[in-house]
Amino acid sequence: MDAVTERRLFEGMQAEQTRKEPPQGFPELAVIPGARYTDPAFLALEMEHLWKKSWLYCLHEDELPRPGSFRLWRKTGSPIVVIRGKDNEIRAFYNTCRHRGAPLLEDEAGETKGFFCRYHGWTYDLEGALTAVRERRDFPNFDPKCFGLARVRCEKLGNWVFLNEDPDAPPLIEAMAPMPDHWKDMQLDTLHHIHSSSFDIACNVKVLLDAFLETYHLKSIHPQTVDRFLDSRGSHHVLYGNGNSLMVTPHRREGWEDPGAVGMPVIDTAPEIFARQNASYNFYPNLVTPVAATGIPILTFWPKGARQMTVDVHWFGPEGSQGHELWRTRISNFERILEEDTQFAPHIQESVESAGFKGIYLSYQERRIYHWHEELDRRIGPENVPPELRIEPLLADHCTAA
Numbered sequence: 001m002d003a004v005t006e007r008r009l010f011e012g013m014q015a016e017q018t019r020k021e022p023p024q025g026f027p028e029l030a031v032i033p034g035a036r037y038t039d040p041a042f043l044a045l046e047m048e049h050l051w052k053k054s055w056l057y058c059l060h061e062d063e064l065p066r067p068g069s070f071r072l073w074r075k076t077g078s079p080i081v082v083i084r085g086k087d088n089e090i091r092a093f094y095n096t097c098r099h100r101g102a103p104l105l106e107d108e109a110g111e112t113k114g115f116f117c118r119y120h121g122w123t124y125d126l127e128g129a130l131t132a133v134r135e136r137r138d139f140p141n142f143d144p145k146c147f148g149l150a151r152v153r154c155e156k157l158g159n160w161v162f163l164n165e166d167p168d169a170p171p172l173i174e175a176m177a178p179m180p181d182h183w184k185d186m187q188l189d190t191l192h193h194i195h196s197s198s199f200d201i202a203c204n205v206k207v208l209l210d211a212f213l214e215t216y217h218l219k220s221i222h223p224q225t226v227d228r229f230l231d232s233r234g235s236h237h238v239l240y241g242n243g244n245s246l247m248v249t250p251h252r253r254e255g256w257e258d259p260g261a262v263g264m265p266v267i268d269t270a271p272e273i274f275a276r277q278n279a280s281y282n283f284y285p286n287l288v289t290p291v292a293a294t295g296i297p298i299l300t301f302w303p304k305g306a307r308q309m310t311v312d313v314h315w316f317g318p319e320g321s322q323g324h325e326l327w328r329t330r331i332s333n334f335e336r337i338l339e340e341d342t343q344f345a346p347h348i349q350e351s352v353e354s355a356g357f358k359g360i361y362l363s364y365q366e367r368r369i370y371h372w373h374e375e376l377d378r379r380i381g382p383e384n385v386p387p388e389l390r391i392e393p394l395l396a397d398h399c400t401a402a
């Protein structure tokens with residue numbers, strides 16, 4: 001992160017502490033229709049235009065340690081396999097035989113020398129090329145070169161691997177702006193995968209994601225945890241292009257250190273804003289990361305139907321973090337906070353589906369949620385969103401590039 005950006009973020013937090021009202025000219029946010037959180041037809045629009053066309057976090061390179069290491073990945077509903085080739089490159093393919101669509105790999109994860117279809121025996125190498133076809137004499141005009149496995153876009157930031165089913169999507173680094181710039185001193189190439197866990201929650205994916213886009217709830221939901229060390233009145237939020245956003249929140253005490261992380265290896269080049277304050281990014285649509293010098297957790301939120309979702313929590317730390325005894329405490333502290341965040345989610349879903357719910361009424365402090373929805377309509381195409389579910393675009397003039 002350059003010094004000017006970092007200074008602007010510190011000044012932003014200071015200004016938040018003293019303001020008496022939203023900045024002059026900030027628009028009143030329109031009510032967000034509840035059916036965006038309940039309607040299966042709206043979820044179908046999201047699947048088509050958002051989830052199948054966005055860069056989505058898949059895994060860390062450590063999780064595919066050797067050539068032939070693979071994992072299946074079905075977060076968008078499509079059967080995808082991510083695999084390390086003989087050349088050490090990580091690639092993603094549809095796990096779909098080019099003959100008649102049988103699956104090629106059936107285990108969730110493992111190691112293989114290639115792909116062998118158990119239906120009629122077609123064989124592919126680790127790079128996806130078709131190498132053998134049984135009864136070739138019965139395919140007289142057949143060019144195997146045209147029948148390699150269908151690729152899925154697969155790009156990396158540091159050792160994090162992201163997938164995108166849209167062949168025409170802009171490059172990952174562009175879609176993530178300004179995060180790759182902000183994180184250039186975070187030694188991303190040296191981070192290791194420490195731990196991953198998954199939690200299923202009975203609510204629309206946005207019900208829970210929304211809780212990670214604001215700090216308005218800290219005092220009431222997290223009085224014994226986050227609110228003890230973060231000062232939500234100083235929380236400064238920044239809206240970027242592509243739906244991305246950031247919130248930086250000051251610690252209550254100068255020099256506060258996470259007791260669960262004291263003594264752990266640190267990223268010694270981390271900018272002050274990550275080392276001394278709380279900075280949480282949203283890479284649109286579903287990745288939230290509170291970046292810290294002691295490590296970078298990545299939370300990803302996934303729809304599993306209009307009323308069911310999964311949140312995955314992945315931890316990454318600098319060299320020396322793997323197997324460190326303090327991680328267990330740190331992860332369990334974090335899971336306690338996550339439980340505080342998830343406690344109301346199924347009840348909120350119930351409410352949103354009831355006649356008692358009249359829409360989502362957002363404050364200035366919750367504007368990242370509105371920004372998120374504006375981007376969703378932009379991606380779906382406003383003309384494809386039923387008029388009663390549309391979001392009025394209000395925040396374009398309140399976004400910044402860096």
Ligand code: FES
Binds near residue numbers: 098099119120122
């Ligand atoms: S479906 Fe794979 S060989 Fe027939």
Ligand SMILES: [Fe+2]
Binds near residue numbers: 211212217222341
């Ligand atoms: Fe929270």
